[in-house]
Amino acid sequence: MAEKGFRISKTPVWKKLKAHAEEMKRPEYHLKQLVQQQGRMKEFSLKHVDFFYDFSRQRVTRKTMDLLFELAKTAKVHRKYRDKVEGLKVNVTENRAALHTAARSFSGQSICVDGVNVMEEIDAVRRQMRDFSEKVHDGTVCGSTGKTFRHLVVIGIGGSYLGTEFVANALFAYADKGLELHFLSNVDSHNFETIKTKIDPETTLCIVISKSFTTVETMANAQQMKAYMTACGLDAMKHFVTVTSKGSPGDKGKESGIETFHMFDFIGGRFSVTSAVGGVPLSLYLGYDRFNQFLEGAREMDIHTKYAPSPENIPLVSALIGIWNNNFLGYQAQAVIPYASPLSKLAPHIQQLNMESNGKSVTINNYEIDQSSGVIIFGEPGTNAQHSFFQLAHQGHPFPIDFIGVITPQYPEGGCRPHGVSNHQELWANLISQATALAVGKDSEEKTRFFQGNRPSSTLLMNDLSPVNVGRLLAYYEAQTVYKAFIWDINPFDQFGVELGKTIANDLRREIVARNTNPEHSFGHMDEITRFYLERLFAGRLPL
Numbered sequence: 001m002a003e004k005g006f007r008i009s010k011t012p013v014w015k016k017l018k019a020h021a022e023e024m025k026r027p028e029y030h031l032k033q034l035v036q037q038q039g040r041m042k043e044f045s046l047k048h049v050d051f052f053y054d055f056s057r058q059r060v061t062r063k064t065m066d067l068l069f070e071l072a073k074t075a076k077v078h079r080k081y082r083d084k085v086e087g088l089k090v091n092v093t094e095n096r097a098a099l100h101t102a103a104r105s106f107s108g109q110s111i112c113v114d115g116v117n118v119m120e121e122i123d124a125v126r127r128q129m130r131d132f133s134e135k136v137h138d139g140t141v142c143g144s145t146g147k148t149f150r151h152l153v154v155i156g157i158g159g160s161y162l163g164t165e166f167v168a169n170a171l172f173a174y175a176d177k178g179l180e181l182h183f184l185s186n187v188d189s190h191n192f193e194t195i196k197t198k199i200d201p202e203t204t205l206c207i208v209i210s211k212s213f214t215t216v217e218t219m220a221n222a223q224q225m226k227a228y229m230t231a232c233g234l235d236a237m238k239h240f241v242t243v244t245s246k247g248s249p250g251d252k253g254k255e256s257g258i259e260t261f262h263m264f265d266f267i268g269g270r271f272s273v274t275s276a277v278g279g280v281p282l283s284l285y286l287g288y289d290r291f292n293q294f295l296e297g298a299r300e301m302d303i304h305t306k307y308a309p310s311p312e313n314i315p316l317v318s319a320l321i322g323i324w325n326n327n328f329l330g331y332q333a334q335a336v337i338p339y340a341s342p343l344s345k346l347a348p349h350i351q352q353l354n355m356e357s358n359g360k361s362v363t364i365n366n367y368e369i370d371q372s373s374g375v376i377i378f379g380e381p382g383t384n385a386q387h388s389f390f391q392l393a394h395q396g397h398p399f400p401i402d403f404i405g406v407i408t409p410q411y412p413e414g415g416c417r418p419h420g421v422s423n424h425q426e427l428w429a430n431l432i433s434q435a436t437a438l439a440v441g442k443d444s445e446e447k448t449r450f451f452q453g454n455r456p457s458s459t460l461l462m463n464d465l466s467p468v469n470v471g472r473l474l475a476y477y478e479a480q481t482v483y484k485a486f487i488w489d490i491n492p493f494d495q496f497g498v499e500l501g502k503t504i505a506n507d508l509r510r511e512i513v514a515r516n517t518n519p520e521h522s523f524g525h526m527d528e529i530t531r532f533y534l535e536r537l538f539a540g541r542l543p544l
């Protein structure tokens with residue numbers, strides 16, 4: 001932990017970076033000049049196993065990087081990271097460790113929290129997931145009418161849903177266990193009704209995932225699904241399993257025979273994909289061995305994150321560049337654009353991971369921060385994104401982009417070459433050209449056809465989208481998020497910002513219940529705006 005009163009924005013290196021950012025506005029530092037420099041690609045890129053990170057089209061020079069490494073040193077990021085992976089209670093507001101990395105540790109070494117070796121509990125859950133998935137696959141565990149499961153419905157929201165959806169989509173090509181996967185996250189009844197049209201209840205296994213087992217949306221959806229199964233004449237209990245933390249209200253289910261997998265309070269929701277949260281649905285969907293390969297990839301990236309020195313540390317370098325773009329060059333948004341459709345759900349996951357972790361206003365020691373922490377993250381796969389919001393990227397308000405490219409696609413391509421190139425080659429032509437166009441821009445006499453350029457991007461290349469590489473990608477973004485927080489000296493592991501809206505919803509729910517039970521119940525005591533909306537809900541239409 002940094003010393004009390006520490007604020008990164010008050011350090012001499014922060015001031016030096018501010019001054020340097022002014023310098024970088026000069027025309028000779030326009031990206032169209034920088035990308036011409038010999039050896040730039042070699043100097044501003046990093047390779048680690050199947051992973052290549054190219055930041056040659058970021059608005060950085062050697063001096064920028066040296067100052068950023070000085071910033072990392074000042075913030076003591078390596079020590080903070082070691083404290084985290086060794087089980088210290090770095091989540092100070094909740095007095096918890098933050099040990100998602102333990103969920104993919106295979107070193108055999110103990111990791112102790114409060115004198116308990118958490119690896120024993122983690123290993124037990126891994127064995128339970130492996131046994132359970134094998135039994136579902138061979139039909140030993142089946143529905144109440146004896147039919148083999150064919151549908152999985154994951155009932156969970158936020159961190160109990162987004163990461164799993166990202167990985168399941170990324171590895172769809174490996175999903176050969178004859179199970180279809182559906183996600184029931186939103187309390188919006190459209191979500192439930194749509195899933196009903198896609199499943200066969202007799203062959204459906206519902207996985208209720210909630211760390212707290214109090215999340216209103218998840219509890220409401222689990223009850224809807226249970227009522228539906230019962231109405232279909234099924235023994236609903238045979239169609240449900242749960243993933244929850246030890247001692248939560250959902251943990252009691254195991255007393256009535258519901259298979260219950262534990263997640264732990266030292267793993268935060270948005271960091272939980274490699275725990276039972278992702279492990280139960282993914283080992284059913286892909287097979288345990290593939291889930292395990294995915295864990296191996298994440299573990300391998302964790303080791304790189306912990307041991308690689310700053311200039312070679314890919315998550316740290318990308319975190320520093322993110323901070324450079326945000327706090328010094330002034331960009332307030334960041335796009336994640338994978339040129340790979342299997343990664344279509346990466347951006348929503350990274351969005352939660354980053355924005356819920358780092359959207360904070362105080363340091364770990366409760367001092368108000370005076371620089372922004374975190375940016376708006378959004379994204380869509382390319383080339384679709386090009387035909388959607390790239391106009392703004394090229395000529396409107398600029399935002400840095402993470403491009404992601406995959407060298408070998410998951411499916412072999414046929415010989416069809418519509419414009420003399422395969423579809424994958426076409427995709428790559430676009431991936432390469434977008435980053436160039438953004439960096440270099442284009443002069444024109446006509447103002448509407450002028451491209452200012454100097455718009456930064458990084459490109460992440462992976463050899464392929466194997467389970468191992470998807471694990472690496474996940475762990476890379478997790479580590480990048482944590483490193484940013486450690487530089488800003490904020491706690492990325494709590495999320496009190498989501499509470500206020502929930503509390504107000506609780507008050508409104510009480511009002512709605514009152515009107516449901518007594519049609520005369522008046523909303524007259526409420527403020528005018530709230531009253532308007534509640535009256536419309538009950539009137540079933542807008543005013544005439």
Ligand SMILES: O=P(O)(O)OC[C@H]1O[C@](O)(CO)[C@@H](O)[C@@H]1O
Nearest residue numbers: 158159160210211212215269498
């Ligand atoms: O797993 P739970 O307890 O249902 O929580 C779901 C999600 O809700 C949040 O608290 C945000 O509302 C996330 O952090 C969490 O992942």
